[in-house]
Amino acid sequence: xxxxxxxxxxxxxxxxxxxxxxxxxxxxxxxxxxxxxxxxxxxxxxxxxxxxxxxxxxxxxxxxxxxxxxxxxxxxxxxxxxxxxxxxxxxxxxxxxxxxxxxxxxxxxxxxxxxxxxxxxxxxxxxxxxxxxxxxxxxxxxxxxxxxxxxxxxxxxxxxxxxxxxxxxxxxxxxxxxxxxxxxxxxxxxxxxxxxxxxxxxxxxxxxxxxxxxxxxxxxxxxxxxxxxxxxxxxxxxxxxxxxxxxxxxxxxxxxxxxxxxxxxxxxxxxxxxxxxxxxxxxxxxxxxxxxxxxxxxxxxxxxxxxxxxxxxxxxxxxxxxxxxxxxxxxxxxxxxxxxxxxxxxxxxxxxxxxxxxxxxxxxxxxxxxxxxxxxxxxxxxxxxxxxxxxxxxxxxxxxxxxxxxxxxxxxxxxxxxxxxxxxxxxxxxxxxxxxxxxxxxxxxxxxxxxxxxxxxxxxxxx
Amino acid sequence: xxxxxxxxxxxxxxxxxxxxxxxxxxxxxxxxxxxxxxxxxxxxxxxxxxxxxxxxxxxxxxxxxxxxxxxxxxxxxxxxxxxxxxxxxxxxxxxxxxxxxxxxxxxxxxxxxxxxxxxxxxxxxxxxxxxxxxxxxxxxxxxxxxxxxxxxxxxxxxxxxxxxxxxxxxxxxxxxxxxxxxxxxxxxxxxxxxxxxxxxxxxxxxxxxxxxxxxxxxxxxxxxxxxxxxxxxxxxxxxxxxxxxxxxxxxxxxxxxxxxxxxxxxxxxxxxxxxxxxxxxxxxxxxxxxxxxxxxxxxxxxxxxxxxxxxxxxxxxxxxxxxxxxxxxxxxxxxxxxxxxxxxxxxxxxxxxxxxxxxxxxxxxxxxxxxxxxxxxxxxxxxxxxxxxxxxxxxxxxxxxxxxxxxxxxxxxxxxxxxxxxxxxxxxxxxxxxxxxxxxxxxxxxxxxxxxxxxxxxxxxxx
Numbered sequence: 001x002x003x004x005x006x007x008x009x010x011x012x013x014x015x016x017x018x019x020x021x022x023x024x025x026x027x028x029x030x031x032x033x034x035x036x037x038x039x040x041x042x043x044x045x046x047x048x049x050x051x052x053x054x055x056x057x058x059x060x061x062x063x064x065x066x067x068x069x070x071x072x073x074x075x076x077x078x079x080x081x082x083x084x085x086x087x088x089x090x091x092x093x094x095x096x097x098x099x100x101x102x103x104x105x106x107x108x109x110x111x112x113x114x115x116x117x118x119x120x121x122x123x124x125x126x127x128x129x130x131x132x133x134x135x136x137x138x139x140x141x142x143x144x145x146x147x148x149x150x151x152x153x154x155x156x157x158x159x160x161x162x163x164x165x166x167x168x169x170x171x172x173x174x175x176x177x178x179x180x181x182x183x184x185x186x187x188x189x190x191x192x193x194x195x196x197x198x199x200x201x202x203x204x205x206x207x208x209x210x211x212x213x214x215x216x217x218x219x220x221x222x223x224x225x226x227x228x229x230x231x232x233x234x235x236x237x238x239x240x241x242x243x244x245x246x247x248x249x250x251x252x253x254x255x256x257x258x259x260x261x262x263x264x265x266x267x268x269x270x271x272x273x274x275x276x277x278x279x280x281x282x283x284x285x286x287x288x289x290x291x292x293x294x295x296x297x298x299x300x301x302x303x304x305x306x307x308x309x310x311x312x313x314x315x316x317x318x319x320x321x322x323x324x325x326x327x328x329x330x331x332x333x334x335x336x337x338x339x340x341x342x343x344x345x346x347x348x349x350x351x352x353x354x355x356x357x358x359x360x361x362x363x364x365x366x367x368x369x370x371x372x373x374x375x376x377x378x379x380x381x382x383x384x385x386x387x388x389x390x391x392x393x394x395x396x397x398x399x400x401x402x403x404x405x406x407x408x409x410x411x412x413x414x415x416x417x418x419x420x421x422x423x424x425x426x427x428x429x430x431x432x433x434x435x436x437x438x439x440x441x442x443x444x445x446x447x448x449x450x451x452x453x454x455x456x457x458x459x460x461x462x463x
Numbered sequence: 464x465x466x467x468x469x470x471x472x473x474x475x476x477x478x479x480x481x482x483x484x485x486x487x488x489x490x491x492x493x494x495x496x497x498x499x500x501x502x503x504x505x506x507x508x509x510x511x512x513x514x515x516x517x518x519x520x521x522x523x524x525x526x527x528x529x530x531x532x533x534x535x536x537x538x539x540x541x542x543x544x545x546x547x548x549x550x551x552x553x554x555x556x557x558x559x560x561x562x563x564x565x566x567x568x569x570x571x572x573x574x575x576x577x578x579x580x581x582x583x584x585x586x587x588x589x590x591x592x593x594x595x596x597x598x599x600x601x602x603x604x605x606x607x608x609x610x611x612x613x614x615x616x617x618x619x620x621x622x623x624x625x626x627x628x629x630x631x632x633x634x635x636x637x638x639x640x641x642x643x644x645x646x647x648x649x650x651x652x653x654x655x656x657x658x659x660x661x662x663x664x665x666x667x668x669x670x671x672x673x674x675x676x677x678x679x680x681x682x683x684x685x686x687x688x689x690x691x692x693x694x695x696x697x698x699x700x701x702x703x704x705x706x707x708x709x710x711x712x713x714x715x716x717x718x719x720x721x722x723x724x725x726x727x728x729x730x731x732x733x734x735x736x737x738x739x740x741x742x743x744x745x746x747x748x749x750x751x752x753x754x755x756x757x758x759x760x761x762x763x764x765x766x767x768x769x770x771x772x773x774x775x776x777x778x779x780x781x782x783x784x785x786x787x788x789x790x791x792x793x794x795x796x797x798x799x800x801x802x803x804x805x806x807x808x809x810x811x812x813x814x815x816x817x818x819x820x821x822x823x824x825x826x827x828x829x830x831x832x833x834x835x836x837x838x839x840x841x842x843x844x845x846x847x848x849x850x851x852x853x854x855x856x857x858x859x860x861x862x863x864x865x866x867x868x869x870x871x872x873x874x875x876x877x878x879x880x881x882x883x884x885x886x887x888x889x890x891x892x893x894x895x896x897x898x899x900x901x902x903x904x905x906x907x908x909x910x911x912x913x914x915x916x917x918x919x920x921x922x923x924x925x926x
Contacts, residue, residue: 052643056519056651057634061742063526070646152750171520180515183533185660191519197648279524287615 007034007341010142010158012131014040014122015047016109017164017318017330022118024334028342029121037156038122039144041065045113045122048168049106055191060147062127067168067278070194071222071451072102075214079428079438080408081327084398086112087432097460098438099424101451109327130154131161132286133312140315160341163282163291164318170281173274176206178253188274189215195222202226202268204258206250207275208236215275216244217420221446228258228266233371238420280320289315296322298380299362304347304355305391306384307333308340311352316341324381324409331398332388339393347391378409404431421446470497470804473605473621475594477503477585478510479572480627480781480793485581487797491805492584499584500619502591502607504528508576511631512569518654523610525590530631530741533657534685534914535565538677542891542901543871544790547861549575550895560923561901562887564914572790593617594624595749596775603778623804626745626754627781633744636737639669641716645735652678652738658685665689665731667721669713670738671699678738679707680883684909691721691729696834701883743783752778759785761843762825767810767818768854769847770796771803774815779804787844787872794861795851802856810854841872867894884909 009025011018018038028034042058042065044050051068058064077098078088089095091111096104113119123144129152130143142156171188179186189211195218203224205212208231216227220241227244229236235246248261253272259265280293289309293300298321302310309315316337319330339345349355362384369376382402389397408428415423424445427438441448441459448459472488474481481501491497505521505528507513514531521527540561541551552558554574559567576582586607592615593606605619634651642649652674658681666687668675671694679690683704690707692699698709711724716735722728743756752772756763761784765773772778779800782793802808812818825847832839845865852860871891878886887908890901904911904922911922 053645053647053649054636054643055649056654057636059636059638061633061635061744150755170524172524173517173520173522175522180517182516183657183659185656186516186518188519191654193648194646196646281524292613 006032007159008157009034009036009160009162009341010140010156011036011038011121011162011164012128013047013164013166014038014042014045014124015164015166016049016327017166017334018047018162019045019109019113019116019118020327020330020334021162021164021318021337022121023113023116024331024338026116026118028338033342036121037158039126039128039142040122040124041127041147043125045119045124046106046110047166049102049109051102051106053193055193060125062147063169065166065169067190067192068102069192069215069218070196071218071449072214073424073445073451074099074101074105075210075424076324076326077408077412077426077428077438078105079431080325080405080412082431083112083327083331084400084432086115087430092457094457094460095436095439096457097441098426098428099445101456103451103453104456107453128284130284130286131289133289133315138314160314160316162316162318162337163285163320165282167280167293167296167320168278170279171274172277172279174206174276176250176253179250179272182253182272183256184269185271186274187271188276190278192273195219195224198271199223200225201270202228202266204228204230204250204266204269204272205275206230206272207277208232208234209275209277211277212236212275213238213420215273216240220244222449225270228269230258230260237372238416241421288312291317291320293320297363297366298322298377298384299359299366301359301363304349304359305336305388307337308347308355310355310359313340313347313355321381322377324378325385325405328398328400328405329381329385332385332392335397336388336392339391339396344393345391374413375410378406378413382406382409401431404429404435469495470622471620472497472499472623472625472804473603473619474499474501474584474625474627475591476510476627476629477501477505477508477587478627478629479512479790480629480797481510481625482508482572482576482581483790483793483797484625484627484781484800485584486576486579487794487801489579489581491801496805500621501585502589502605503585503587504590504610506588508582508585508587509569509573510629512565512572514565514569516656518656523588525610526632528629528632530653530655531565532655532678532681533659534681534912535677536887536908536914537562537564537568538673538887539787539789540871540875540889540891540901541568542894543788543868543875545894546575546790546794547863547895549578550893555920557920557923558899558902559920560904561889561891562908564919566914566916567919570916591747593747593749594752596752596778601777623777623779625779625781625800626748626783628745630743630756630759630783631741633742634737635740635742637669637739639713639716642713642735645716645732646719647732648734650734650736652736653741655736658682658687661734662686663688664733665729666691667713667729667732667735668692668738669735670740671695671697672738672740674738674740675699676701676883678736679703683707685912688733691732693721693723700835701879704884751775754780754783756783760826760829761785761840761847762822762829764822764826767812767822768799768851770800771810771818773818773822776803776810776818784844785840787841788848788868791861791863791868792844792848795848795855798860799851799855802854802859807856808854837876838873841869841876845869845872864894867892867898 011021091108125147127145132141140158140161143154145152171190229246230250232249251259251261256269257267282290307316415426427440429435429437439461554571588610590608595604603621603624606617608615634653692709693713695712714722714724719732720730745753770779781796878889890903892898892900902924
């Protein structure tokens with residue numbers, strides 16, 4: 001079917017979310033229902049899964065996007081994020097273990113994108129500088145800069161804009177008394193590039209969530225001297241090895257001595273790593289379109305179904321919530337965006353007020369959860385996905401067994417509680433029929449220092 | 464004299480240039496000729512002279528402005544930058560040596576500002592987000608964000624805008640093959656915070672100018688293992704100590720081995736420090752007002768008299784050139800800006816074309832200079848200052864003996880050629896009558912590891 005008035009769709013970002021969105025629209029593009037342009041600031045696709053040793057500013061004068069570090073291995077089982085239409089086994093030609101290293105995940109994500117032939121829609125090294133919306137014409141106006149030529153192009157018009165820029169780039173930096181005069185190195189996890197810089201050092205890690213946990217364990221694995229983790233609300237409480245301990249929040253810093261809120265202190269700290277999370281930064285969006293979120297919520301304000309800008313649902317944001325599910329959730333979000341923007345489905349709440357009410361109801365559920373109730377948040381995000389799937393066109397939505405994936409989450413939380421040093425050695429069953437159990441690696445994760453694709457694949461037990 | 468139509472003046476930045484500009488306008492403000500507002504993104508004044516251990520992003524989500532590091536001492540004699548109306552001796556109550564450490568310079572700069580009672584004009588933690596100009600009303604329109612409340616205020620109008628934001632914040636990052644996979648630490652000098660992180664390490668420093676020179680010598684002083692400096696155009700050629708050597712530009716990086724363009728290589732590099740300069744970044748200025756400069760020129764394009772935006776001289780930029788002179792040059796620039804904006808003097812070239820021609824003539828002189836002709840550049844900037852002074856109202860312009868200051872520059876270059884490790888131990892005469900010789904420190908710079916104000920002042924020989 002040919003159509004003269006093809007809808008013009010702008011996607012901002014070619015990371016996992018942007019790639020899911022391009023694949024979701026691919027058939028509609030072939031049917032000439034839509035025109036797709038994806039703007040990507042980086043030189044390559046894959047978003048935060050790209051590793052670079054560089055920090056700070058990139059060669060185009062833009063902030064380095066990646067917070068990725070060497071020796072990062074997945075901190076959740078691959079079975080709960082696997083693409084429905086493109087399995088790990090399909091990509092690598094053999095079954096792989098449940099916790100792959102970064103390079104394997106990157107290869108998998110871009111492998112599907114390559115197979116989908118969607119690179120042609122992406123304008124690399126192109127930064128979106130401004131997005132506005134005309135309430136009369138119902139058109140978005142987008143200003144972009146070609147970072148290679150520094151040429152700015154204004155007033156590109158689109159019927160829809162989909163923001164897929166991620167939210168793990170701009171550090172959240174709380175203030176601590178004396179930290180600006182600390183005589184050793186201070187860095188945010190965004191600038192952490194690997195544990196080998198900290199061998200033999202006494203580290204203070206500030207934070208109580210995934211980054212703090214993973215960087216502490218990696219630094220232990222590679223030989224840090226001592227690791228003190230300072231939490232804001234409550235300790236993670238894992239069975240830490242002897243050289244890792246958890247203490248309350250930093251109160252003040254004097255020289256290399258750190259004082260904590262419980263009156264205790266630690267001396268001779270060499271380095272402070274702030275694992276204090278990230279800020280959303282959508283400064284390129286006009287004020288009236290700008291998603292703001294001061295903390296990382298499962299049910300963010302102002303995004304209906306976690307996606308559509310409440311005040312103007314022609315605008316969508318992907319992957320802006322706190323995430324337990326990742327790649328497969330982005331796929332479902334992208335499919336719903338496509339279904340809504342093409343008019344294939346209509347969302348239930350047809351006014352701004354109703355959309356806000358719907359969000360508020362879900363937020364109440366989030367607010368009742370204790371912050372360490374991992375199973376509760378997993379139930380919440382599983383139910384969120386169930387609702388998204390129910391909103392999509394049932395003939396095309398990717399389907400998987402949500403109860404099985406949620407059970408996988410539960411096992412993952414329990415494995416970590418059992419042992420923070422061995423949970424990555426555990427094996428999970430696939431959530432797709434015939435529910436095959438993943439093989440394991442012949443080397444335990446704590447001993448395995450080869451995180452290359454070849455090294456990883458060769459370490460997998462043949463069944 | 465009271466005037467109903469006070470000119471509204473916006474100054475962007477409260478570093479050395481912005482402070483010079485506030486002081487220059489102070490009398491006119493008291494006479495109610497002008498209204499002054501200075502917008503400063505940081506929490507304090509003093510611009511790049513503020514030290515913080517933090518790198519990356521600050522607590523407001525803004526890029527950390529400072530490129531300042533521990534143990535930085537002035538790399539030029541204080542006599543060639545001293546304020547005419549506020550001497551070091553006046554500030555510290557005694558004569559001081561010619562090369563003070565950072566804290567001393569910071570104290571001196573903000574000391575004058577305190578004495579001048581100009582803090583009341585500064586809106587701290589306020590980022591300028593956009594500046595535009597209406598050709599009909601001849602008014603600038605300024606959008607600012609209060610970084611504490613995240614409240615944005617648009618359409619503040621001004622008769623004049625003066626940009627004093629500096630150009631040592633956004634790193635210039637050339638690409639080198641393999642650097643993104645270097646297994647050690649890679650940082651730009653912007654993120655360098657002190658040599659003690661590099662004790663015993665083998666360093667590669669890329670760059671051929673002041674940052675490369677100073678960081679190399681500081682790392683030598685504090686005990687780096689070896690220092691290889693890789694230059695782009697030509698070596699600095701100082702009489703380096705044995706552990707420092709200069710090599711041609713990096714060609715490619717493989718693991719910890721660095722290959723250079725002359726076919727040589729060096730192994731076992733632990734850390735790469737890019738001393739590759741900075742980029743101008745005035746992205747908050749509307750396109751038609753935006754100063755762009757890809758390299759650090761003594762005679763920049765588009766700035767008439769090095770200051771006034773050629774296309775619209777109601778807009779001024781301070782301190783945007785490559786600098787040999789600093790604090791005293793900013794004062795003269797600021798006085799000329801005041802004289803012109805208040806209508807006390809008229810600049811000779813009254814059309815855009817004539818202004819461009821004037822710049823072009825000066826650029827031709829800059830272009831004839833070889834890049835290592837330090838004396839030639841000093842002559843060029845001395846003549847530039849002479850011309851600025853001649854443009855100002857002669858009754859109020861700060862005057863000093865330019866030949867004496869230029870002679871100081873010459874001596875400084877020769878001292879460095881004589882010995883890069885001892886040039887900071889030399890003493891200079893004041894350029895103000897009675898031309899007193901500065902005292903010296905009792906400890907040689909290479910031995911002196913106390914860079915506090917108290918330590919420095921107590922180390923000065925009593926004459």
